Amino acid sequence: QLLLKQNLFLAHLKQFQLPDDADDTAIIYHTTPINNIEIEWLRCKLKLHANINTKARVGIAKNYENLPAYSTWFGKNMPIEFDVVVLCNILALYLKNKIELDENALASWEFVKECILSKKYETSPFEVSANYANPITIAYFVVPILRENILPERLNVIAVLKEFLLKKILEPKLNPIQNAITYSSLVKLGEYGQV
Numbered sequence: 741q742l743l744l745k746q747n748l749f750l751a752h753l754k755q756f757q758l759p760d761d762a763d764d765t766a767i768i769y770h771t772t773p774i775n776n777i778e779i780e781w782l783r784c785k786l787k788l789h790a791n792i793n794t795k796a797r798v799g800i801a802k803n804y805e806n807l808p809a810y811s812t813w814f815g816k817n818m819p820i821e822f823d824v825v826v827l828c829n830i831l832a833l834y835l836k837n838k839i840e841l842d843e844n845a846l847a848s849w850e851f852v853k854e855c856i857l858s859k860k861y862e863t864s865p866f867e868v869s870a871n872y873a874n875p876i877t878i879a880y881f882v883v884p885i886l887r888e889n890i891l892p893e894r895l896n897v898i899a900v901l902k903e904f905l906l907k908k909i910l911e912p913k914l915n916p917i918q919n920a921i922t923y924s925s926l927v928k929l930g931e932y933g934q935v
Contacts, residue, residue: 761812761813761814761826762786762789762810762811762812762813762814762826762829762830763812763823763825763826763829763871765782765785765814766782766826766829766830766832766833767829769782769833770829770832770833770836774837779833779837779839782833783839783842785814786810786830786844787810787842787844789810789811789813789814789818789820790808790809790810790811790844790847791804791805791806791807791808791809791810791811791820791822791847792808792844803854804822804851807822807847807850807851808843808844808847809822809827809844809847809848809850809851810826810827810830810844810845810847810848812826812871821870822848822851822868823868823869823870823871823872824851824852824855824856824861824868824869824872824878824881824882825869825871825872825877825878825881826869826871827848827849827851827852828852828881828882828884828885829881830845830848831845831848831849831852831885832884832885835885835888835890841890849891849892852882852885852897853891853892853893853894853896853897855868855878856882856897856900856901857893857896857897857900859900859904861875861878861879861882862875862904865878875904875908876905876908876914876918876921876922876925877921879901879904879905879922879925880921880922880924880925882897882901883901883925883928883929884928886898886901886929887928898929901925901929902926902929902931905922905925905926905929905931906926906931908922909922909923909926
């Protein structure tokens with residue numbers, strides 16, 4: 741009873757409210773009919789909270805502190821945070837709707853690309869994707885955007901991910917879900933036929 745009262749009290753204080761985030765927003769936009777006005781609103785919202793309009797640099801590696809990529813959070817006082825999966829969900833939405841990739845979208849792709857090519861997604865998954873810190877999961881979300889020819893160096897990213905996933909599919913300790921998303925990712929990359 742006391743815990744319930746505490747939660748009701750804390751729910752009214754703004755500092756305990758979770759902010760909106762780019763990931764949930766992109767997923768909702770993927771699953772509902774949207775028009776160009778709504779996409780433009782999202783682009784402006786993402787730009788407003790990108791790594792250019794605030795001095796907060798918490799959670800960003802030194803190599804990326806000046807990269808104008810999109811941040812995970814829309815919250816007013818939230819730090820800038822890059823997450824490979826969140827950025828892939830945003831890029832997938834843009835690519836699906838034929839939205840031109842602006843400076844921030846291309847910077848977001850730069851972060852995704854570098855995390856895969858450097859294999860940080862495999863060696864330090866929490867550092868590059870605090871919300872989805874698993875290399876197989878990260879690969880699963882990167883793969884769909886690789887179908888688009890407009891992404892620079894995408895073939896290099898495909899080669900790294902294929903090598904990783906082909907190695908993983910042979911591991912007997914994968915649980916059924918990891919096995920399914922590894923296999924699905926390989927199919928999307930052209931292994932075992934095409935979807």
